[in-house]
Amino acid sequence: MPFDSHRIHDIPDDLLAAIDYCYEQGWTDGLPVIPPVLDRVHAMLAYEGRPPEAVIATHPATTLQLTVHAAAVNAVMAGCLPEYFPVLVAAFEAMDKPDFNFHGSTASTGGSAPLLIVSGGYADDIGMNADVNLFGPGNRANATIGRATRLILRNVFQMIPGISDKSTQGNPGKYSFCIAERARGNPWPLLCQEQDYPEGVSSVTVFAGGGFCNVENHGGNTPEQILGSVADAMANYGCITLGQSVVILAPEHMRIVAGAGWSRKDAQEFLFAHAKRSIEGMKSVGKYRDVEYDKQHGPDAHSLAQPGYIHRGLGPDDILIAMGGGDAGGHSCFIPSWSRGRGSIMQHKPIGVCIDCN
Amino acid sequence: MHDGISFEQLGKRAVVLCTEPFEVTAKNIAKIMGLADYPFMKVQHPIGSCTAPELKARAEVGYRQALAILLGD
DSSP: OOTTGGGOOOOOSOHHHHHHHHHHTTOSSSSOOOOOOHHHHHHHHTTOSSOTTOEEEEOTTTOOEEEHHHHHHHHHHHTOOGGGHHHHHHHHHHHTSGGGOHHHHHHSTTOOEEEEEEESHHHHHTTOOOSTTTTSSOOHHHHHHHHHHHHHHHHTSOOOBTTTBOOSSOOGGGTOOEEEOOOTTOOSOOHHHHTTOOTTOOEEEEEEEOOOEEEEOSSOOSHHHHHHHHHHHHTOTTTOSSSOEEEEEOHHHHHHHHHTTOOHHHHHHHHHHHSEEEHHHHHHTTOOOHHHHHHHHSTTOOTTOOTTEEESSSSGGGEEEEEOSOSSOSEEEEEEBSOSSSSSOOEEEESSSOSSOO | OHHHHHHHHTTOOOOOEEEGGGHHHHHHHHHHTTOTTOOOEEEOSOOTTOOHHHHHHHHHHHHHHHHHHHHTO
């Protein structure tokens, strides 16, 4: 008996009826899904070297497991093409690392969604968008890989809104939150290179993102002005915590920053140094906690942590910066973390290859 | 809930506390872990922004529930 035979649902040979059936089973995010017919699931499985029953990730609270087969079914339902599947598998391998804490970040009132950032040549190979309308609709790979991620959390790990997903408001990224890092015209090493993967190996980075904050600056023309406006967004009272950050610099902003000779490290250090609030300010909104201040200013404090201030994150390395978006427009963005401390740490994995696997 | 049931499975008594909006979540986890009727404490939401008197009132409610759970009342 084939592995997937007991999961076959017998329904009338009618596409619309099959879509309705998926709704009735509670398998959707509210939008219609592609019925996971066998030949499409098998085509998806052909892009994974392991057997269908191999486990990719395990839910730490319920021990529910994501098998290759279940991932393939949900990838089909989300609308993925088979060549997208290695990205989805790598994303869940990254999310399965305990420090990512995908249970907490999905169940919490914080309402986060896993942001996937695909870096390297594989993004181009499968036609991902790293360019104009980066976070918006229109690209099948971006939209459906992100959607499949969310469908797996819902259908396999049973993170059901209102029951096990208690997001107070959620965020639009909970439909899909997946981008590619822009390589074209990028003056900095790509993330996959910074992550020390071998030449030619692409990666996916996962981050429990708590929303999206546009950073508009069309008047600034120095790194300090551009990154100063980014730092201000990172330090707003609603967002400032000890959590990590993702900053996607628009090409127009990147040209100003890198054009002045600034490296990624320079920018990270500037942002950490300037994304801060005074103790008095934190107290004024009721968000000051001794334990957090002590954590940031203890014996292991980063040298840029200024006494009397709470900075965003524990150090410059807590700020991931990548380039993305269209050529025109002074619109970068800051993605705050779900975690207010170390509750979820971003992770990455190579795509389609096994490095240091057991 | 996961931690509480895990303690119980190791033979250690435990009491799980949640605020009222999370009752459905707690029951769901208990069901998934095979103990659908596992009792737990429920107190008024929220906790984080409570004043000391509000917190004390919640603690008193929770204390009575905890005793009942632990003593099997």
